[in-house]
Amino acid sequence: MKRILIGILLACFLIGGCQNKSEEPGIIARVNGKPIYLSQLDYKYDLTHEGSSGFVPSVAQVRGEYGQILGDLIVQELVSQELEQREIPVSDKEMKEAEDEVRSDYPDDSFEQILIEEYIDINSWRSQLKYQLAMDKFYRDILRPEIKIDYKEAEKYYRTHLSDFYMPAGYRFIMVKGMGKDLVLKGVELYREGLSPAAISAKLRKVSVREIWIRSGQIPAAWKTFVEDLEPGKASPVITQKKEVFCLILKEKKEATLLTPLQAYPMVEKVLLEKKLEEKFEAWLKNKMATSNIKISKNLMPELENTVPEVESPETAKAE
Template sequence: MRKTIFCLLVFCLILTGCQGKSDEPGVIARVNGQPVYLAQLEYQYDLNHEGSEDFVPSVEQVREEYRHILNDLIIQKLVMQELMERGIPVTSQDVKNAENTVREDYPDGAFEQTLIEEYINIDDWREQLRNQLGMDKFFKQVLRPEIKIDYKEAEEYYRKHLSDFYVPAGSRLLVVSGPSRDRVSHAVDSLMKGESPKIVASKLKQVRVRETWIRDGQYPTEWENEIHDLKVGEASQIMVKDRSVICLILKEKKEATLLTPSQAYPTVEKVLLDKKLDSAFNSWLTSKLKVSDIKISEHLLEKHTEKNVAKKKPSETVSE
C-alpha cells in the first residue's frame, strides 16, 4: 500500500509544491491550511535511526527519507481531518487511555526514565500516539464497515491457494536449557507436574523454558534420535552441548494435513480484508488528494518535480 500512496503523493507534489520564502518558521508543509513541522520530521527520523549512530547518511539519503516521512505525516493529517469532519476525532481521553495502557508495562517511573534515556520528548511521543490512534480509528470505523466479504470470494481464494493451507507434519516442544544437569532436571520435573514455564523459569535462576514448533525433517541433528520415539507428554534424555544443558518435552505431535475451508476461513478472511482495506484506502486517498490543498517546501521535492512546479502557476508560499 505504501508504494501506491507514495506515487499518489508524488503526483500531488507536482501539482502543489511551492517555492519562496517561509510564512512561519519550522513549517515544511501545509495540508488544507494546517501546518506540518520540521520538528515532526526530525522526531520520526531520529526514531527510525535509533541505535544506528555509526551510520552516516549522505545529504540525498536524508532528503529521500525525509520525503518518505513527510509522505506519512501528510496522510496522517488528511486522515485526522477526515475523522474531524465525520465527528469522530481522536480525543484527549483516547490518547490518555492508550498512554495508560503503555505505561502498565513499565514499573513506576520507568516509562519516563526510558523516554529520557532514548532522548524522546513526551509531547512528540503523544502526538505520534494520537496519529496512530487516528489511523486505527479510520480503518476500523470508516473503511471497515463498508467492506463485505462474500463466502464465494473466500471459497475461490481457498481453491486457488490450497498450498497456503497445507500444514506440514511437526512437533510442538518445550526446550528447557540451563547451566547444569541438576537445574534442568529440577525444571523438567516441575513442568511435568503441571507448573507453568513462566513460573518455573522465575524460580530457577539461569534456566530458560521456551516453546517452539519444528517441522519434521528440520530438527537439529542432535535432537533427531531423542524426539523420534517420544510420546506426547514425555521428556527426552538430558543433552549437553557447548556448555549448555538441554532437555526437550514433547507437547504436541501433528501429522501433515490440509486445513478444511472452515478451518482456513479466518486466514482467508484476513487476507481478503487486508487487500480490500488497502484498495479502499487508496481509493479514498486518491479522491482526497484531488480536493485537498497541499503545499510542500521545495527542499523536499525531487529535482524533476521542482522543474514541473516551475512551469505551473506559482502557488502560495510555504516555509522551508
C-alpha cells in the same frame, strides 16, 4: 496504497515553489492549513534508524527516506482531519487508555526511564500514538462497515489457493535469551508468571523474549538433544551456544495438516478483508488528495533529475 501515495507525493514535489518568509520556523508542510513540523519528521526518522549506529546514509538516501516519512505524515493528517469532519476524532479518553496499556507492560517508572535513555520526547511519542489510533479508528469505524465478504468469494479463494492452507509440521518455541544462565532462568520464571516480553526486557535489561517457529526437520543439530523430548509448556535446560545463552519453552507442537474450508475461513476472511480495505483506502486517499490543499516546503524537495518520470499533479497540491 504505497504506489498511489508515492505518485501523488512526487507530483507535489515536482510543482516547486519557495518558502514563505512569514512561515513559522520548523513547519515543513501544511495539510489543509494544518502544519506538519520538522520535529515530527525527525522523530519518525530516528525511530526507523534505531539500533543502526555507525551507519552513515548518503544525502540522497536521507532525502528519499524523509520524502517517504513526510508522505506517511500527510496521509495520517488527512485521516485525522477526516475523523474530525465526521465528528469522531480520537478522544482524550482513548488516548489515555492507549497510553496506560503501553505503560502497563513496564513496571514502576521504567517507561519514562526508557524514553530518557532512548532520547524519545514524550510529546512526539504521544503525537505519533494519536496518529496510529486515528488510522486504526478510520479502518475500523469508517472503512470496515462498508465491506462485505460473500461466502462464495471465500470458497473460491480457498479452492484456488489450496497450498496456502497446508500447514507443515513444526514447533513453536518461546526463546528467552540473556547474558548468563541466572538471568535466563529469571526471564523464564517471569514469563511463566505471565509478564509480557516487553515487561521482562524492562525488568531484566539484558534479557530478550520472543516467539519462534521451526519446521520439523529444520531444528538446529545443537538443539536437538535439548528439545526433541519436550512436551508443550515445558522448558529446555539453559543452552550455551557460542556467545549466546538461552532457554527454549515449547509452546506448541503441530503435525502436518490441510485445513478444512471451515478451519481456513478466518485466514481467508483476513486476506480478503485486508485486500478490500486497501482498495477502499486507496480510493478514499486518491479522492482526498485531489481535493486537499497540500503545501510542502522547498527545503524538503529533492533535487530533480532528468530521469524523474512525469506525474500528473493534483490541481490543488502545491509546494510553498
